[in-house]
Amino acid sequence: MADLHNTPIVIDNGSGTIRAGYAGEDLPKCFFPSFVGRPKHLRVLAGGLEGDVFIGNRAQELRGLLKIKYPLEHGIVTDWDDMERIWQYIYTDELKTLSEEHPVLLTEAPLNPRQNRDTAAQILFETFNVPALYTSIQAVLSLYASGRTTGIVLDAGDGVSHAVPVYEGFAIPSSIRRIDVAGRDVTEHLQTLLRKQGSVFHTSAEKEIVKNIKEKTSYIALDPKKEEKEWMSSAAGRGGESKAVEYPLPDGQKLRIGPERFRAPESVFDPEIVGSEWPGLHQIVVD
Numbered sequence: 412m413a414d415l416h417n418t419p420i421v422i423d424n425g426s427g428t429i430r431a432g433y434a435g436e437d438l439p440k441c442f443f444p445s446f447v448g449r450p451k452h453l454r455v456l457a458g459g460l461e462g463d464v465f466i467g468n469r470a471q472e473l474r475g476l477l478k479i480k481y482p483l484e485h486g487i488v489t490d491w492d493d494m495e496r497i498w499q500y501i502y503t504d505e506l507k508t509l510s511e512e513h514p515v516l517l518t519e520a521p522l523n524p525r526q527n528r529d530t531a532a533q534i535l536f537e538t539f540n541v542p543a544l545y546t547s548i549q550a551v552l553s554l555y556a557s558g559r560t561t562g563i564v565l566d567a568g569d570g571v572s573h574a575v576p577v578y579e580g581f582a583i584p585s586s587i588r589r590i591d592v593a594g595r596d597v598t599e600h601l602q603t604l605l606r607k608q609g610s611v612f613h614t615s616a617e618k619e620i621v622k623n624i625k626e627k628t629s630y631i632a633l634d635p636k637k638e639e640k641e642w643m644s645s646a647a648g649r650g651g652e653s654k655a656v657e658y659p660l661p662d663g664q665k666l667r668i669g670p671e672r673f674r675a676p677e678s679v680f681d682p683e684i685v686g687s688e689w690p691g692l693h694q695i696v697v698d
Contacts, residue, residue: 419514422501423549424531426483427569427594431501434516441505443467444619447493448477466500471619475661479615485591486520486571487527495534502539510535514543520571521548521587550575551582565696567679569594574695588695592682598622600685601629601675610666624658624668625675632673642670 423430425445432439448470449463465473482493502510515535519528528546535541550564550573560580566573573589575582602612602621612621632638642654654672657665678684680691690698 417513419516419543420506420508421516421518422498423518424483425518425549425568426481426486426571429497429501431505433506433513441467441501444471445483445497446470446479446481447496448474448479450476451478452476464496466497467504474616474619477616479619484570485593486523486568488531491530491534494531495538498535498539510539510541513541515541515545517544517546518549518552519546520568520589521550521573521575521582521584522589548575548582551577551580555580563696565692567593567692572679572692572695574698588690588698590682590689590692590695592679592685592687592689592692594622594625596682596685596687597629597675597678598625600678601625601671604671604674605666608669608671620660624666628656628658628668629672629676631676635673635677638673639670 419434421430421432421434421439423439427445428442429445430439430442432441443466446466448465465477470477470479480490480493482488482490482497488494502508517531517535519531531546532544535544549568550566553566554560554562554564554577561578562576564575564577566575570593571589571591572593573587576586577583598618598621601624602618605612605621605624612618645654655667655669656672657667659665680693682689682691
């Protein structure tokens with residue numbers, strides 16, 4: 412029972428990134444992409460990659476040599492073995508503590524299947540032997556962190572976007588709106604736009620490059636139609652494409668990013684662009 416009085420560990424289980432640390436601290440102890448990497452090729456020489464599975468910053472460094480897989484898709488775990496490996500990595504390599512000694516606060520997206528939560532609880536209790544577990548919606552915790560207990564939270568992550576009304580610390584389930592269109596869909600749309608431009612990013616590691624391009628160069632246009640006209644006129648005129656930027660690729664080449672910078676993020680406001688029938692991000696807030 413003494414373990415229940417130890418500082419709880421908070422694990423923010425995101426589709427794209429995972430954060431973990433101790434409750435009460437200002438910043439998480441660790442923050443890394445929530446993917447698992449496995450070598451593309453067999454190790455045949457001494458000095459090759461040691462290990463079969465790579466997680467965290469090491470996986471990020473070696474991503475060009477790895478097949479990358481995300482165990483979470485749209486906020487739902489699709490590979491529990493890899494999810495367990497990531498949790499084990501958090502305890503062993505990042506927090507350097509025993510899972511049996513700390514209660515756990517685990518976050519999840521709203522309107523997730525009950526089976527997802529049950530399996531997570533089963534693994535944490537039976538495999539990691541945690542003394543206590545509490546699951547909470549990410550949006551509610553975000554509001555707490557801002558010092559408020561009432562408000563509407565719009566949380567657009569890598570796999571899921573949702574609008575959650577919270578009153579006096581409690582989410583109102585009947586009014587929660589969720590769409591499975593988020594950052595990863597923007598990345599895939601940007602990947603398609605760049606392919607049309609002649610730049611092909613095919614492998615899972617190259618997709619991470621596209622994600623970085625998105626994060627460093629993309630922006631949201633307040634008036635997409637007006638923005639489109641400005642790009643068209645600047646491209647036709649002398650010295651056009653004033654808003655175009657160059658992104659340095661790992662091999663030293665520079666990729667010129669044009670109107671793709673604002674076209675890619677438009678997919679979260681108009682998901683039909685990427686073939687989804689979900690409402691836009693702005694619409695779920697209004698609803």
